[in-house]
Amino acid sequence: MPSLNVTFTEEEMEGVRTAAAAEGKSLKQYMHDLGVREMHRKRFVAGASSWAERLRAEFDEAFPDEVPPSQRGQGTTAA
Numbered sequence: 001m002p003s004l005n006v007t008f009t010e011e012e013m014e015g016v017r018t019a020a021a022a023e024g025k026s027l028k029q030y031m032h033d034l035g036v037r038e039m040h041r042k043r044f045v046a047g048a049s050s051w052a053e054r055l056r057a058e059f060d061e062a063f064p065d066e067v068p069p070s071q072r073g074q075g076t077t078a079a
Contacts, residue, residue, distance in 0.1 A: 007033075016030070016031070
């Protein structure tokens with residue numbers, strides 16, 4: 001597998017080293033795990049979005065007065 005060179009500022013690198021040490025991992029293992037976690041996170045989000053979309057009609061029927069966040073105003077008005 002090809003290697004990848006990534007450039008960090010000194011401040012960024014210190015943050016990465018600190019995070020790796022906090023998890024008890026080598027820098028190499030920590031960077032590998034970041035990529036794997038991101039891949040799993042994206043897969044989870046895609047699955048959750050698909051699941052929510054399949055249930056949207058059922059939710060809308062069960063809660064007809066609920067307004068989706070994307071359709072809400074930017075604030076509320078005092079009564």
